Amino acid sequence: MSKMSDDKPKFLIKSGKRLDGRKPDEVRPMEMTVGVIPNADGSAMVVCGKTKVIAAVYGPRELHPRHQVLNHKARVRVKYNMLSFSVEDRKRPGPGRREVEISKVLSEALERVVLTDRFPMCAIDVFVTVIQADASTRVAGLNAASMALADAGVPMRDLVVSLSFGKSYDEKGAGHMVVDLEKEEDNWGMGDVAYAVAPALNEILLLQMDGDLTPEEFAKGRQMADEAAKAIYDMQKQALKAPYQEGSK
């Protein structure tokens, strides 16, 4: 283990200010770009603070192995993967249990918004690659994945907007809800939630939590996340339009 991550901070939030200076309801600076992988049918890069992910979509295309073919709709298959050097201690290449689980919940989140019945027997493959990890990689990956699908022209009910929220302790040990967790908050926080919504449909598509939260705390966090999601949703739409706007290449 590396040295830094062994030292528990005295607080994660103090007088309404987080370790990196953010307010509780403030997300990290984000950057979104589509079309970053020319070979792919659609692609997107999302940078959120020090977390950086790329999603590439191939499909709809023929599905292999054939026994997985669904006669009435396409399969949305997400493969979440981390570069070996995207984390502090080298990650062994290849998917472990964590990657397999994340791939599953991300596939399911996207399955709901993609009009899969338009492409029976096909696969829509989404490769989510974490280039640099500083917490909240699955939600950044999901944001990128939904943008990559839109960039590929895959018909969808809505974009998926995703972010994390959780509970951070102050210098007295009391919990405060915060959105978009960074590394220290993720490591030491009192609870973290991976959350995704389809804003136009008002539906929740991803929900995972560990830690302990009261229902009231969850409601507060979710409300903050929904508010932050609006800005992310706008950024996604902006980034998707950018290549078609005047002055762009």
Place this chain on the structure above:
Amino acid sequence: MISNLEAKRIRDAVASGTRTDGRGIDDFRPIKVETGVVAKAEGSATVSIGGTSVIAGIKMNLGTPFPDRPSEGVLMTGAELSPMAHNEFEAGPPREDAIELARVIDRSIREAGVMDVSKLCITEGEKVWMANLDIYPLNADGNLFDAGVLAGMAALNTAKMPEYVDEQVVRENLKKQVPVAHQVVSVTFARIGDALVVDPTRDELEVSEARLTVGVCEGKLVALQKGGDGSLKPEMVEDAFKRALKHSQKLLKHLK
């Protein structure tokens, strides 16, 4: 997969001394090198050669030395043909293409003694630094070998050593360079008809009879790999050596 028409177009162009993308037989595509792209890595780089782009990163970890080399660290090179980079790459454990790519890059960099592994020893026979160099294509359009070697070298050249303090690895505020003794580049050719084109695109590789990668270190050949199910004529190999030495000078400039 490539259509018969496109394959013919490529062969005809090469036969008349040019390429479908307008290059001459002995021209590389534009090269771009960017280092320090992943802060979590001890060293990292992205390299693009035309439409091919790869990312390379170094992680330094503790390990046990090989019994026959108790005072030397170890450099290990891996490559994964990430499925995001091309629609014919599949997820899953590396197959023969990825393993060949990794081993050729490894041979060029490791066997040439690029890293001074004698400086990576912590306790003889017990504890040494293991450098993991991992290379991933981001977008594959041929010649992953040369892009991979260049990215690997650029990452190594900018890599910083973690410190070993109180039996722990400290990766904060690193200053000391990873010991690099030599600079290596590789130059890859594809045989199409009677011509040997340098820096082949993916389509060119697909119509080619054979491929040849030449690793060059300070004016010497350090690694060779022939690929493809066709053959090379002896005079082609000699020609490739001469041209590889010439190209290596230009490629080395990207490592400065």
